[in-house]
Amino acid sequence: MAQLHNLGFPRIGKKRELKFAVESYWAGNITQAELLAQGEAIRAENWALQADAGIDLLPVGDFAWYDHVLATSLLVGAIPERHQTADGSVDLDTLFGIGRGRAPTGCACAASEMTKWFNTNYHYIVPELSSDQQFQLTWSELFEHVAQAQKLGYQAKAVLLGPVSYLYLAKCAGKEFDKLSLLEKLLPVYQQVLAKLAAQGVAWVQIDEPILGLELAQDYRNALKTSLNALAGQGVKLLLASYFDSVTAYYNDIADYPVDGVHFDCVASDVDVTTLDSLLSPSQVLSLGVINGRNIWRADLEVVYANVKDIAAKRADNLWLAPSCSLLHTPVDLDQEQQLDDELRSWLAFAKQKGQELALLKAALASNDVSALQSYCAPVKARLTSKRVNNLAVQQRVSALTATDGERNSVFAQRIEKQHAALDLPLLPTTTIGSFPQTQAIRKARRDFKAGELSAAQYQSQMAAEIRYAVEEQEALDLDVLVHGEAERNDMVEYFGELLEGFAFTQFGWVQSYGSRCVKPPVIWGDVSREQPMTVEWSKYAQSLTDKKMKGMLTGPVTILFWSFIRDDLDKPTIANQIALALRDEVVDLQNAGIEIIQIDEPAFREGMPLKASQWQAYLEWAAYAFRVSASGVKDETQIHTHMCYAEFNDIIAAIADMDADVITIETSRSNMELLAAFEDFAYPNDIGPGVYDIHTPNVPDIAWIKALIHKAARKIPVQRLWVNPDCGLKTRGWEETRQALDNMVKATKELRKEL
Ligand code: GLN
Ligand code: ZN
Numbered sequence: 001m002a003q004l005h006n007l008g009f010p011r012i013g014k015k016r017e018l019k020f021a022v023e024s025y026w027a028g029n030i031t032q033a034e035l036l037a038q039g040e041a042i043r044a045e046n047w048a049l050q051a052d053a054g055i056d057l058l059p060v061g062d063f064a065w066y067d068h069v070l071a072t073s074l075l076v077g078a079i080p081e082r083h084q085t086a087d088g089s090v091d092l093d094t095l096f097g098i099g100r101g102r103a104p105t106g107c108a109c110a111a112s113e114m115t116k117w118f119n120t121n122y123h124y125i126v127p128e129l130s131s132d133q134q135f136q137l138t139w140s141e142l143f144e145h146v147a148q149a150q151k152l153g154y155q156a157k158a159v160l161l162g163p164v165s166y167l168y169l170a171k172c173a174g175k176e177f178d179k180l181s182l183l184e185k186l187l188p189v190y191q192q193v194l195a196k197l198a199a200q201g202v203a204w205v206q207i208d209e210p211i212l213g214l215e216l217a218q219d220y221r222n223a224l225k226t227s228l229n230a231l232a233g234q235g236v237k238l239l240l241a242s243y244f245d246s247v248t249a250y251y252n253d254i255a256d257y258p259v260d261g262v263h264f265d266c267v268a269s270d271v272d273v274t275t276l277d278s279l280l281s282p283s284q285v286l287s288l289g290v291i292n293g294r295n296i297w298r299a300d301l302e303v304v305y306a307n308v309k310d311i312a313a314k315r316a317d318n319l320w321l322a323p324s325c326s327l328l329h330t331p332v333d334l335d336q337e338q339q340l341d342d343e344l345r346s347w348l349a350f351a352k353q354k355g356q357e358l359a360l361l362k363a364a365l366a367s368n369d370v371s372a373l374q375s376y377c378a379p380v381k382a383r384l385t386s387k388r389v390n391n392l393a394v395q396q397r398v399s400a401l402t403a404t405d406g407e408r409n410s411v412f413a414q415r416i417e418k419q420h421a422a423l424d425l426p427l428l429p430t431t432t433i434g435s436f437p438q439t440q441a442i443r444k445a446r447r448d449f450k451a452g453e454l455s456a457a458q459y460q461s462q463m464a465a466e467i468r469y470a471v472e473e474q475e476a477l478d479l480d481v482l483v484h485g486e487a488e489r490n491d492m493v494e495y496f497g498e499l500l501e502g503f504a505f506t507q508f509g510w511v512q513s514y515g516s517r518c519v520k521p522p523v524i525w526g527d528v529s530r531e532q533p534m535t536v537e538w539s540k541y542a543q544s545l546t547d548k549k550m551k552g553m554l555t556g557p558v559t560i561l562f563w564s565f566i567r568d569d570l571d572k573p574t575i576a577n578q579i580a581l582a583l584r585d586e587v588v589d590l591q592n593a594g595i596e597i598i599q600i601d602e603p604a605f606r607e608g609m610p611l612k613a614s615q616w617q618a619y620l621e622w623a624a625y626a627f628r629v630s631a632s633g634v635k636d637e638t639q640i641h642t643h644m645c646y647a648e649f650n651d652i653i654a655a656i657a658d659m660d661a662d663v664i665t666i667e668t669s670r671s672n673m674e675l676l677a678a679f680e681d682f683a684y685p686n687d688i689g690p691g692v693y694d695i696h697t698p699n700v701p702d703i704a705w706i707k708a709l710i711h712k713a714a715r716k717i718p719v720q721r722l723w724v725n726p727d728c729g730l731k732t733r734g735w736e737e738t739r740q741a742l743d744n745m746v747k748a749t750k751e752l753r754k755e756l
Contacts, residue, residue, distance in 0.1 A: 001366055002312050002319045004055045004358045005287070007206065007241055007263065008062035008159060008326025010351050012512050013042045014333055019516040022065060025092075026100075026516075032092055039063065040148060047154050049333070049352050054359030057204065060149045061142050061159040062326060065092060066099040066515050069117075069124035069169060072161045073098070076189045077138035080128045080173065082109040090138050099125050099515055113171065114514055118210060118244050119611055120294070120329055121521075121563070123514035127170035131177040135189045142193070146200050157239070158197050162209035163190050163231075164223045180223050187230040198235030206239045206263070207231065212254075213245030213268070213611045221253055232258040239287060243325035244268055245611045251279055261285025265324040266307075267292045277311050286315060289324035290361075291354045296330055296509065296523060296565045298349045299357050300380045301373045305364055312365045321358050327351040331509040331520075343388070344504055344525060346379035383525075384569055391501070391527035398577045406628035408636065408660065412686050415636040415662060422637040423549060423596060427756070428710070428724050428749050429480040431689065433643050433665055434553045434599060435729035436470040436485035437738055446490060463488040464541060471545045473735075477742050481549050481597055484542035486731065492555045492601060493563040497522035499534040500582055503564070522564045524575060530582035533589045540593045551641065552590040552598040554583055557626040559604035572608070576626035583630035591634045599641035600630055600661070606644070606652055620655035627659045639663065645691075645728040649678040657684055665689035667727040669701075673712040680716040688717055691727030692748075693741055698733065700740040706748035719756055724749045 012018045021038035024030045030038075047058050064071040073079070074095055083097050101111030113126040142158065149156040163186045167179045197205055209224060216224075231238060237260035246269035247254065254262055264276050266288050273288060280286050288311075290304045312319050334350040349357060357376075364373045383389055408415060442463075449459040470485030489495040497503035503522045510518040535552065543550035557580040566575055583600065590598050605627075610619050631640045642661040649656065649666070656664060668675045668690040676690050690713045693701040706724075713722055724745060730738050 001316060002308075002321050002362055003057060003317060004355075004362055005057035005157060005320055005322050006050055006055055006059050006327060006355065007208070007243070007289075007293070007322055008059050008068075008328050009046045009050060010328055010330065010332050010511065011042070011046070011063045012332070012510060012518055013045065014336060015508065016510055016518055017042055018065075019518055022516045026096070035092070039065065043145060043148060044152060047149060047152060050355050051154060053352055053355030054362065055355050056155065057157040057320075058149060058154045059159045059206070059326075060145050060156040062328070063145060065095055067117075067122070067124040067512075068161060069127065069166070070095060070099055070112075071139070071141070072166055073125070073127045074139035075137070075142060075193065076166075076186060077136040078127050078129060078133065078170075079138075080109075080112060116607065118213070119607070119609065120244075121519065121607065122328060122512055124169065127166065128173040129167070129170045129179060129182060130173045131175065131181070133182050133185065135182075135186050137189050137192050137196075143196055143200060146197065146202055150201065156202055157204040157206055158202050158236075159206045159208065160190070160193065162207040162224075162227065162240075163187060164220060164227050165209050165211045167223075168211045168220065178219075180219055183223055183227065187227060190227075190231055191234050194231060194234035194236050202236055204239055204260075205236045206241050207259075208241045208243075210241075210243055212242035212247045212250055213265075215249070215612050215614060221250065225253065225257065228257045228259055237261070237285075239263055239285060239320075241287070243289060243293070246271060251275070255279045259284070261287055261318075261320070263287035263289060263320070263322065265289045267324045273307055273311055277315070282315070282318065285318045285320055286311070287320035287322055289322050291321075291323040291349075291357055292568065293323035293325040293327050293354070294329045295568055296348050296350060297568045298347055298353070298377075298380050300377050301357060301361055301364070302370065302377050304361060305370060305373055308361075309365065321361060323354050323358075327354060329511055330354065331506065331511060333508070336508045337506055339507055340504065343379075343386075347383045347525065348523075350509070386526075389526040389569075391529055394527040394529050394578055394581070397581055398574055401577060401581075401629065406625045406632055408628075408632050408634075408640075410636045412660060412662065415639075416687070418636045419639045419662060423639060425480055425549070427719065427753050428722055430724045430746050430749050431479060431481035431551065431665075432474075432483055432725055432742070433645075433727075433729045434483050434486055434551075434601065435489070435731035436473070436483070436487070437733050437735050438487070438731040439466075439735070442466055442487050463538075467538065467542050468545055471542055471550075473739065474742075475546055475548065477739070478746050479548075479742065481551050482542070482546055483551050483553060484538055486553060486729070488538060493560050494520075494522060496534060496555055496560060497524075497564065499532075500528055500530055500579075502526035502528040502578075509565075519563075524561075524564045524566050526567075528575070528578040528582055530585055534586055536586070536589050536593050539590055539595050543594060549597050550595060552587075552595040554586060554598065554600045554630075556600045556602040556605075556642065557583055557630050558608060558623045559602050561626075562604040562607050573622035573626065576622065577629060580626040580629035584633045587630060587640075588633040591638045596637065597639045597641060598631075598634070599643060599665075600627065601643045602627060602659075603643065603645050605655075606648070609651070616651065620652060620658070624655045624658040627661075631659075631661065641665065643728075649675060653678045653682040653684065657682065657686070661686060663687040663689060663723055665691065665723065665725050667691045668713075669694045669709060669727050673709055673716065676713055676716045684717075687721045687723060689723030689725040690717075692724055692745060693726050695726050695728045695730055695733060698737045700737055701744060703744045703748045703751070706745055707752055710748065710752055714756065 241263040466487035
């Protein structure tokens with residue numbers, strides 16, 4: 001009979017217990033022993049949830065205090081030198097120190113870099129490896145967790161991030177070198193880990209090699225082979241796991257690996273399960289990831305059943321069924337949701353429910369009786385044709401879109417002339433990215449409003465007062481293009497999701513983003529439309545308070561898409577275009593209300609990049625098109641800005657040019673304007689506002705420093721096309737430091753205008 005397993009389970013706890021425990025520890029409110037006890041309790045609850053759902057083999061080693069790549073670094077003793085202690089000891093504080101840098105519990109050293117885990121919104125701490133890196137088995141948590149699971153009577157399957165993916169994800173500390181040269185030193189530590197697990201009585205170890213979803217150079221393919229050869233025969237059975245994308249290109253490699261089983265993601269791309277079956281011998285385990293581990297939708301189990309039935313009969317125990325990837329990317333338990341209506345709820349499945357889906361599947365396979373599956377899937381089928389989901393007018397509008405809908409009336413060179421005439425801004429116009437400090441008072445007002453303790457009118461008038469305050473501050477600072485400050489926005493996606501049709505919000509649908517930080521993405525369940533203007537009144541009000549230009553502020557279609565849980569019954573470009581059309585109407589309404597500059601933020605633009613480089617182009621085309629659809633309904637004089645806050649632009653610079661925003665503001669201060677090189681090399685034609693100070697710290701940049709940065713920028717980009725602004729929004733900062741920093745920014749700019 002098929003066996004059920006999970007590649008990993010959300011570690012944050014049903015009610016984000018891990019977050020609160022870890023943060024209390026950081027704040028000094030609980031001891032390390034108390035924190036450890038809380039972690040133990042969360043793991044126990046997670047295993048119980050999975051076992052109750054019917055999962056046979058439970059993952060152990062998926063729990064992490066910060067992220068599982070950092071946990072792997074500790075396991076193999078890859079501790080950046082600045083975080084090492086004199087006696088070489090390693091404990092939780094070492095881990096938090098690497099993750100957070102200057103923390104109450106860390107040493108006074110910089111944190112390691114953090115970056116996105118493949119194409120998810122989960123982040124990991126990038127291992128820093130030197131060319132003479134030594135590895136040694138250092139951190140014993142994995143074995144403790146195994147012992148805990150065994151003591152509770154569970155069959156533990158240990159989960160390890162594979163050595164080749166680990167090296168791939170690492171960065172070179174100091175000079176660049178071939179990271180794969182470290183493999184021969186890393187493998188003995190992994191062998192030791194496996195031997196220890198074997199001694200503990202662990203039968204199966206899952207080796208995650210998610211890089212198999214990428215387009216790999218031959219050296220990485222060779223390394224995978226070397227690695228698996230070295231790891232085989234250490235007394236445990238190996239399940240190689242890949243996920244997030246197809247591995248078709250490596251079928252021959254995989255068939256040759258000396259492993260006891262292989263897990264395939266069957267939902268990220270179309271796969272033929274018969275082919276997968278034929279790759280492995282009958283004595284190997286074929287693990288099929290048939291339930292989507294990254295979304296929140298109830299699965300169509302009838303389809304899955306039909307797909308796996310024959311293989312299940314043939315492989316018996318050697319067929320394993322699982323979600324496509326670790327459930328880390330889904331919320332924990334739908335049963336906690338009190339505010340979703342029954343119909344919507346019947347369309348959803350969170351981590352616990354996904355386990356139950358597997359159990360239903362297993363029962364049907366065992367009995368050949370699909371009646372339970374049929375009734376479970378009835379809502380999935382109903383959703384497809386639901387009137388609530390399908391909005392004909394929206395669908396028709398999207399299918400009628402043409403290339404022209406994604407084009408402004410004139411090319412940039414002509415538009416900018418008209419904009420200069422209409423806007424009359426000085427050289428090096430100064431502006432900000434949108435948000436001003438979200439103070440305690442603002443948050444409290446929102447909480448009170450949600451709790452019904454503040455009436456809508458009271459809440460609105462308090463927000464109006466906040467906006468007025470932000471405008472007065474900006475006038476006093478003498479900034480050129482003002483913003484309203486986004487006081488009324490809880491979150492840049494949630495705010496729009498709440499006002500658009502087709503979105504729903506959960507109460508506990510949290511997923512880990514990084515460290516203790518979790519996000520609660522909205523759910524896009526239906527065709528998206530805008531019933532009424534969303535930001536016009538606030539922008540109009542803000543504009544009425546000043547003679548300066550007030551910049552309207554919107555979140556772009558690509559960002560709304562990628563920061564939500566999206567429908568599984570519609571392709572991404574179509575969803576993006578639906579959102580784009582709703583935003584396009586908003587942009588036009590803003591213009592007609594007298595707003596002459598409108599910013600459409602796209603911080604998630606890069607995030608949607610597919611794993612395989614050969615698919616980037618197609619993505620960038622539809623993403624840039626969706627942005628342009630949102631931006632192109634206006635006349636030439638209306639200036640469209642966009643904003644992106646991150647590092648690497650090289651891969652996407654052509655697409656950024658293709659977005660054709662009149663002005664783009666980007667994060668550059670930490671790179672010392674180095675990031676502008678991509679724009680310079682590409683001869684990027686439109687206006688740019690390279691950030692002149694880092695908003696992630698409260699440090700106030702001094703005038704000379706800002707001037708030096710702008711000088712540097714002016715050497716790369718003609719000064720007529722430069723704007724001056726911070727790296728990103730100021731919502732996480734306090735007013736005092738914000739005022740001082742912006743004051744220096746404006747002063748630096750004024751001095752430069754005279755000098756340049
Ligand atoms: N306008 C948003 C803000 O200023 C942009 C945030 C972002 O780029 N992440 O907060
Ligand atoms: Zn930003």
